[in-house]
Amino acid sequence: MKRLVLVGPGHAHLYVLEALARAPLPDVETVLVSLGTRQLYSGMLPGWIAGDHALEQLSFELEGLARAAKARLEPSGALALRADQRELQLGDGRVLGYDVASFDIGSLPAGTELPGVKEHALVLKPLERALAVLSEASQPLGPLLVVGGGAAGVELALCLQARTRRPTLLLERGEEVPRGASRAARRLIRGLLAQRGVELRTGAALASLEPGSARLESGESLPFTTCVWATGARAPELFAPSGAAVDAQGYLAVEDTLRSPSHPELFAAGDCAGFISGQRVPKAGVYAVRQGPVLSANLRAALTGEGALRPYHAQAGFLSLMNAGDGTAVAAWKGLAFHGRAMWHLKDAIDRRFMARFQRLAGQRSEAR
Ligand SMILES: Cc1cc2nc3c(=O)[nH]c(=O)nc-3n(C[C@H](O)[C@H](O)[C@H](O)COP(=O)(O)OP(=O)(O)OC[C@H]3O[C@@H](n4cnc5c(N)ncnc54)[C@H](O)[C@@H]3O)c2cc1C
Known part of the structure; x- marks a missing residue:
């Protein structure tokens, strides 16, 4: 054997x-x-924060998946x-x-070795930690700070802001938001962030976090009460x-x-x-x-x-779909970018189909219908 x-x-x-x-x-x-015994699907996490999905819709029970494949689970x-x-x-x-x-x-998320990040930021991976995001972020506290201007950071900033209405700042050390996106997608996202009142700071590198205050490499201090860490990968x-x-x-x-x-x-x-x-x-x-x-x-x-x-x-490339948190989404494909309700429905349908496939395999009642 x-x-x-x-x-x-x-x-x-x-x-x-x-x-x-x-x-x-x-x-x-x-x-x-x-x-652990549950796997969360990252693609639907922003939608869960925005209130689009229940937690069961974005999770797989691993015992069921392992059983279907005649595998043993070691959690x-x-x-x-x-x-x-x-x-x-x-x-x-x-x-x-x-x-x-x-x-x-x-x-793993990059940059968590910076002073204070492990103590004072909500680091998204492992994703189970992210479950703390909503409970803390939904408190009627002060400003929200999202660090990392990739597609995930943009989605989280928009979804958190839509859900909580708290003043939200998105911080990115480079100039491109979302990082690596086409010019059309960057222009559309910048406009959307501005329209929704999410403040964007580019060229802003974080040096350290202290309780309630983020210090940039430039020496500037920014106040926050909740910091969500959504940087690139390591x-x-x-x-x-x-x-x-x-x-x-x-x-x-x-x-x-x-x-x-x-x-x-x-x-x-x-x-x-x-x-x-x-x-x-x-x-x-x-x-x-x-x-x-x-x-x-x-x-x-x-x-x-x-x-x-x-x-x-x-x-060569892929269709990127970002949940904007208000029943709309942004689609970026090759050099093109679109925003609207139809894009949200497209994202929702793709995510639900993916989840239904494996939830069925796990013998879970398919929550993703
Ligand atoms: C909020 C957010 C939204 C995103 N949205 C999208 C999107 O819409 N489209 C897209 O393409 N990408 C998206 N991403 C990126 C995407 O999450 C990752 O690129 C993708 O999950 C990587 O898949 P993977 O199979 O490599 O690993 P993962 O999906 O990360 O799965 C790895 C699994 O391994 C487990 N694991 C980790 N360490 C160990 C260990 N030591 N022992 C055993 N198990 C372990 C983890 O708990 C996890 O369950 C998003 C990311 C975030 C944070």
Whole structure:
């Protein structure tokens, strides 16, 4: 009997579990390692804050998903990887050996090492922490500060402001908001933020947080009562000391087949994978989703020894849909950008279809109808 360990119930692993439920692998024991028994879907989190969805609509029960795939759930998380020994240390202290292990554990927010951030900001990942956002943010307190002007920061600023009506400031160290978006999308978002009374500060790098006050590198102090941390990604801490090859940022190095170049029994997908071929793969859920079927086929090939590994090729771009918190959304696609109710309905339909697929698999009553 061989053992396949899937570490992290991220987007790509959902497809692996679905394929295992459809076509089990003979003589393979599958273990799913997670942090807790529930997985939250980040794409619907801003909508939950805005009051569009109930919590059950954006969560998967992992016991049900594991059961469907005939896998065992280990919810205490992975603490350490010892790649040369083919061992994974679990959060409860036990050590799990494997024949093949695959990682889809996402990324961590960048910049949390700055003084005061861990103590005074609501850091979004792991997403369970984000559940604290609404309860604190919805208090009739003073100003809200959202740090990070990527798509997630923009959505959160708009949704939090719509829900709480508190004065909201969005802070970004670069000049582009949302980071990496087209000129048309940036112009539309700037206009929308202004119209909704969300103050935007670009070129503003945060140096530290103290209770009630954020200090910028320029020396300026900004008052806040709730600070939400929505910066870019950094690598999970598991990989650097593991003995497996990592890329320059510390993500688990993978070839285009999603396999480690140093340890052929290791695979990675989603945010935690670092592509060494040089192909550009942004850290976004839509890319992790497209890696799912390739990862699934390649894990099967690695375990059975049948068939060659398939390469994954990232799509050239993607439709970005940002919830504006008031029943409208912004869609950005290639150089174009649109705003309105129809975009919200499109986002809602895509999110609900994704959730329904895996909630059904988990035997959960599909909340996402
Ligand atoms: C508010 C917000 C909104 C977003 N909206 C979008 C969007 O609309 N579209 C989009 O494409 N991207 C969006 N993103 C980005 C997106 O969340 C990530 O890029 C995406 O989730 C990455 O998917 P993944 O499969 O790599 O990992 P994740 O979805 O992050 O899943 C990783 C899982 O592994 C678990 N895990 C972590 N460490 C361990 C461990 N040591 N042991 C076991 N389990 C572990 C985590 O708890 C988590 O359940 C958004 C992000 C945020 C914060």
